[in-house]
Amino acid sequence: MSLTLYFVVAVITLCYLWIKRRYSFWKNRGFLQAEASFPFGSFKGIGTKVTSYEALDVCYKEFKGKAPAIGIYSFFSPNIMPIDPELIKNILGKDFASFQSRGMYYNKKDDPMSANILTLDGQEWKDRRQKFTSMFSSSKMKMMFEILDKIGDKLVNTLGRKITESSEQDMRNWAQRFTADNIGTTAFGIDCCCIEDPNSEFMKYGRRLFDLTTFELIKFFFAVDYPNLARKLGIRFNPKEVADFFYETFIQTFEYREKNKIQRNDFVSMLLELKEQFTRVELAAEAMLVYAAGYETSSTLMTFTLYALALNPEIQQRLRNEITTEIEENDGKLTYEMLFGFKYLDMVINETLRMFPPIADNMRTCNKDYTIPGTNLIIPSGTTVEINTYSLHHDPEYFPEPEKFIPERFSEENIKNIKPSTFLPFGSGPRLCLGMRFGLMQSKMGIAKLITEFSFSACDKTTIPMKFVPSAPFLTPQNGMWLKVEKI
Numbered sequence: 001m002s003l004t005l006y007f008v009v010a011v012i013t014l015c016y017l018w019i020k021r022r023y024s025f026w027k028n029r030g031f032l033q034a035e036a037s038f039p040f041g042s043f044k045g046i047g048t049k050v051t052s053y054e055a056l057d058v059c060y061k062e063f064k065g066k067a068p069a070i071g072i073y074s075f076f077s078p079n080i081m082p083i084d085p086e087l088i089k090n091i092l093g094k095d096f097a098s099f100q101s102r103g104m105y106y107n108k109k110d111d112p113m114s115a116n117i118l119t120l121d122g123q124e125w126k127d128r129r130q131k132f133t134s135m136f137s138s139s140k141m142k143m144m145f146e147i148l149d150k151i152g153d154k155l156v157n158t159l160g161r162k163i164t165e166s167s168e169q170d171m172r173n174w175a176q177r178f179t180a181d182n183i184g185t186t187a188f189g190i191d192c193c194c195i196e197d198p199n200s201e202f203m204k205y206g207r208r209l210f211d212l213t214t215f216e217l218i219k220f221f222f223a224v225d226y227p228n229l230a231r232k233l234g235i236r237f238n239p240k241e242v243a244d245f246f247y248e249t250f251i252q253t254f255e256y257r258e259k260n261k262i263q264r265n266d267f268v269s270m271l272l273e274l275k276e277q278f279t280r281v282e283l284a285a286e287a288m289l290v291y292a293a294g295y296e297t298s299s300t301l302m303t304f305t306l307y308a309l310a311l312n313p314e315i316q317q318r319l320r321n322e323i324t325t326e327i328e329e330n331d332g333k334l335t336y337e338m339l340f341g342f343k344y345l346d347m348v349i350n351e352t353l354r355m356f357p358p359i360a361d362n363m364r365t366c367n368k369d370y371t372i373p374g375t376n377l378i379i380p381s382g383t384t385v386e387i388n389t390y391s392l393h394h395d396p397e398y399f400p401e402p403e404k405f406i407p408e409r410f411s412e413e414n415i416k417n418i419k420p421s422t423f424l425p426f427g428s429g430p431r432l433c434l435g436m437r438f439g440l441m442q443s444k445m446g447i448a449k450l451i452t453e454f455s456f457s458a459c460d461k462t463t464i465p466m467k468f469v470p471s472a473p474f475l476t477p478q479n480g481m482w483l484k485v486e487k488i
């Protein structure tokens, strides 16, 4: 055998032994662990056949009731998936001191727009969260209600014209256009015309942020698992052209308003008020966060609500009755208080968030060794913790007949019986979703406007049962969301 061949055999043998040892990390520490294989670890078929939360759901089902948490492997990174809701509650809340970081990747040097409240850690995160929280108070939301109300009317009028050409419409696309207009207007101060023009620049860049290729998804997981190495390699979080577009769009409005002393009831003006405390790129990064955290999540919620309503005509009619009756009683006008006061709408939205949580897999990083209460199992510092919201929301122990759409689960009477930390669409604890009110306002607005003007039903192109795009980090329907839309 030649020397080269000896060398190759030795390298392969060493790699094999290293991987074998790596995939025993949790077993050697007394944990039950999910099966792992080269190269995706426990995420077999991720990005091609299944989503990350579907891969984790297989592990959840296998180990539920056998351990409070199990070891899983993301590529070669040993991560933990808690299963017991009590442990999840502690991780997100009581024991937050050991799990402050979300463990998301950011790269201040090569991609400064990636450092925001969602991604930052430690004191930097604390400072930003504290200073930006007031931007999302209910009084600030109320100020922006009028803007969203007008955009909602534009959605209804434009869709109304479009269905005269074809009653079959991709409602995911409409929900995205509506959400992009809301965010473009409130966080960037521009009329980006996404409702009228599905190919507008704003839409194009927004979509690019989430339509990851399988290679980008793998790069993303690698960067999350090995952030220091990824930073050394100059790996970005946002595609460069997308970050540049959002930065320039924001700065143009920002400087114009600053120069002309223009004040509006929107996020841009609120960010302008913080200009002495943060750099421009930091403020632009937070404006982009409204897009990054609010666009796909809110439009996903709207999309799946319409899907559930289309498949459940009685629920759809009951919801329509609630909204139209109250609007008629108020002289045809919808108000902020009414939007947040519709009880059945709230139940429908909650049930949609349960069945289709836009962020189905939530993360934390352990920042000091943590002993799981009541055991001698230790989660070492540096471990990524993956809370699979999707599995909790589909667990028949917590939500009987989980594949049925039953808004009554969230009635005033029943909601108090839901076991704590089994319903987590917006996360929980000090890192709870900061934009929850804005997300709910725009999704509820979109649904309220649409449901009073149109009826929705399944058509030949509707995907039943639902299938998700394997490479998408958020819950994304395969083949869009085609529904039959008719004017009432």
Ligand code: HEM
Pocket: 092, 102, 117, 118, 119, 129, 289, 290, 293, 294, 295, 297, 298, 301, 357, 358, 359, 362, 363, 424, 425, 426, 427, 428, 429, 430, 431, 432, 433, 434, 435, 436, 438, 439, 440, 443
């Ligand atoms: C229906 C819409 C939305 C859903 C389902 C959603 C869901 C979530 C979830 C699950 C988290 C993680 C929470 C945790 O780790 O405990 C989160 C974090 C966050 N969300 Fe949302 N979100 C939505 C809309 C929005 C909007 C519209 C914005 C901004 C305008 C926003 C801003 C944020 C921010 C800043 C964080 C990070 C909070 C922190 O780490 O301190 N979200 N969201």
